[in-house]
Amino acid sequence: MAKTILVTGGARGIGLAVTRRLAAAGHRVAVSYRADGEAARSVRAELRARGAEIEIFQSDLADPKDARALPGRVGERFGGLDVLVNNAGMTDDASFLMMERARYREVLGTNLFGTMLLTGAALPLLLKADAPAIVIVASLGGVVGKEGQVAYATSKGALIGFTQWLARKYSSAGIAVNAVAPGFIRTGMTADLEPKMVDHVVGGTALRRVGRAEEVAEAVHFLLAPGYMQATTLRIDGGFNR
Template sequence: MTDLVALVTGASRGIGRACAEELGRQGYKVAIHYRGNEDLARQVAESIPGSKIFQADVAEEEQCKALIKSVKEEFGRIDVLVNNAGMSIDQVLTFAKPADFERLLDVNVKSVFNLSKLVSKVMIKQKKGSIINLTSVVGHTGNGGQSMYAATKGAITSFTKSIASDLAGFGIRANCVAPGFIETDMTNALPEEVKEAILKKVPLKRLGTGNEVAKTVHFLASDASSYVTGSTIHVNGGMFTN
């Protein structure tokens, strides 16, 4: 395991941080990507032996190229790519702004396209690799006020199914993990009545944790899932099971 390298985007906090730390516990060398908060990224790196931090705005193609090049130069290889970086801009359709939709497409979709394309070239030479894309339950169910965000997550799911077919012959697998409502700084700040409304939608009657998502990501990164590609694993407490 000490020779395996995982790049996790958006790894300075939340689900991304949980994924980076779980992969680190499992023996991976972790490339910790962040966009703006270097202090938080360094805190994550301190908890993962052998890890390094890398700054990039993954909405920009040239910065994606520089990120993959830097990680490859530092570690010599990339075995796992976890495309976690993303954002949400919520608004009902009538008042949604085209500029906001463009921004979501750049951050949520184009980054996944660019990084997956670039890392596939590295993995093809290695004849093995795992690409794991974080989507969302709302990419499958939709959600009022989140049409733009849901569209980007749905696009990632279709993209992942397609590249799984493209890359399978090279020993590269591609899958999605689709979280539901997960405990984060954002959900912790919600009013109690909002939390109660959320929990009514969840059969397990609780929010998930970042660590529960991270363990699913590790499964897809590892050889335990060696015959799994083009799939989506839902981590949502039973909200959506198809």
């Protein structure tokens, strides 16, 4: 059965792969973007040409007003909301002892607090749906930490805790809540990394390769109807163990 799904940050990287996968499955997709309107309009045109029902929404999750308003905008356009995919995020890498407080606040404001505010605003709509679900895109960095990414890893680790709390709080209301934790995935965000860093990360995986955004999207699609899975974080990391 077709669902109405909001994918935050759904016009680029992993979010774009998720958008394409869900549209291909016949779902109605609402895509939020912060600044890259050209990319958002491009994916809308691409998927509408394939017969998908999709709309785009400009929203900055670091702005509390924007974060709270977005679910209502989606609900008004599509008549409700069945699934929320919290994917939007940012990174800002620096040494722990050298990173300015303002940079920490920006990362946490977008990745953690924006996601929490958005989710809270989406809950009244989700509680009206027949089989609602929330999928949070965390990160392997939030599980094992990552050199030079203390703010990012902290925000993603907190989202894993948020996932577990949501799942326990709203299980009785019928909302499925799970997360995915991608490892090193080939996206625009990772394309500029030095080969030595790529080799270091890939060398710590069992599969000895970089992941694909489509592989994360497949996991997100699976979690729309997770059955007995609840409060779980799926690691999509090629068997990373370092």
